[in-house]
Amino acid sequence: MKYFTIAELCRSNTADHLGINNRCYQEHVTALTALVDNVLDPLRTWWGKPLIVSSGYRCLELNAAVKGSKTSQHMKGEAADIDTGDRQQNKLLFEYIKENLPFDQLIDESNFAWVHVSYRSDGNNRKQVLKL
Secondary structure (H helix, E strand, C coil), rough: CCCHHHHHHHHHHHHHHHCCCCCCCHHHHHHHHHHHHHHHHHHHHHHCCCEEECCCCCCCCHHHHHCCCCCHHHHCCCEEEEEECCHHHHHHHHHHHHHHCCCEEEECCCCCCCCEEEECCCCCCCCEEEEC
């Protein structure tokens, strides 16, 4: 892990605000490390400047609080929502991931308000591209 930390991927302002313990366990650390090594670090290297992870690991309680999917890969430590602060630049990230990196799901969230990307450490990545 070159650019991202486990603490950064488990941090949540919403969890802090609501008093939710969003602590990662070893299985989440393993999954987050695979996500970083295979997707986030290579993306950051290509991008050449910092990326914001607005949501990484979410415990069940936090996922419910943010109205996440009941099957969200965030709860397994397999997903991150990333943002540059600019929709056009987010679209560039999305296109780069789609064409160049391994992923399970890649989701254009709200017309590139942010990009959701997931990676399965077991290697069974579906390369599913969605728009929400």
